[in-house]
Amino acid sequence: MTNQLGRWRDDLPPFTRTGAGMNASAQEIASWIIALQAGKLLAKPDSLKRLWTAILNNGDRNEWAMGWPIVRITPHRIVGGIGGGRAAFFIYPDDDLAVVVLTNLVGSDPQRFIDKIASFYVPSIGIAAAQN
Template structure:
């Protein structure tokens, strides 16, 4: 990968209980239904990012993007991070590709045998969830700022940020496989040796943090669906000696 390339990143957020819109055959309208009682199951949903963005905007009395540019990015020393859509031509911004195709009518995904360029539009109202473009250098600065306390006022806040949410039965749930839990926007890998938290972006980028081992792995690609979090954990193994 060419040094300095700006790669698209996005981060997921947990929703322990989730609402969906389902068509009502009799009334021919959408009714809001609860998929599960509070705290019963893990179900990924991006709505909470919208709510967090609204809270930040109300508290700071400015748009979310402006708050990032004026407050968080300078505090972290980030100079090459911005929001954009895939059709915008910006110096050093890498396009994204995928072998997967999503049907615009049904939402069903299928794998093809050829690459296609992804065309994505990230609404401003959902920028807390997706649409940020960044570099490995900027993300490294952000992780350092987060761990050193430049972004959080209280020392215990980072522990709360990375603590997986427990369901009513006392267990944690996540995306499956090695990801056994979900914290405040961070999938967690709870294991006796080398536990980790990660930020996964669009199936193409991953930031893996190993808090007990003082190690972070940043892996940026522009191939959506390549599971970079799995590759990043393998890379970490070379440094951790496992």
């Protein structure tokens, strides 16, 4: 692993752009997360809980839930999205908190420091991060 940051221009084929070539601002992602958590985007009230639950038919836990990575189950459950080592958002559903970090620096890996940002709002998240 390198500690050097650098620019990277993606030349993605059209068939991957819906999953790998999305462009959005932090405000747009934050607005989407707020609408999602407020129940404005899904028709059934239990849909969000089901999207964020990673239990297989045999009862085993999985690290992916309906396309959402389950970053941590306890304490301070995290679901989120991570993109290309330079963008990430973590939703802490039980803490009513979400953090969005977007960069254009390959290798910045914001998922490594989002818990530190979140701990400014919920201090016990920093304790949970240190234990994992």
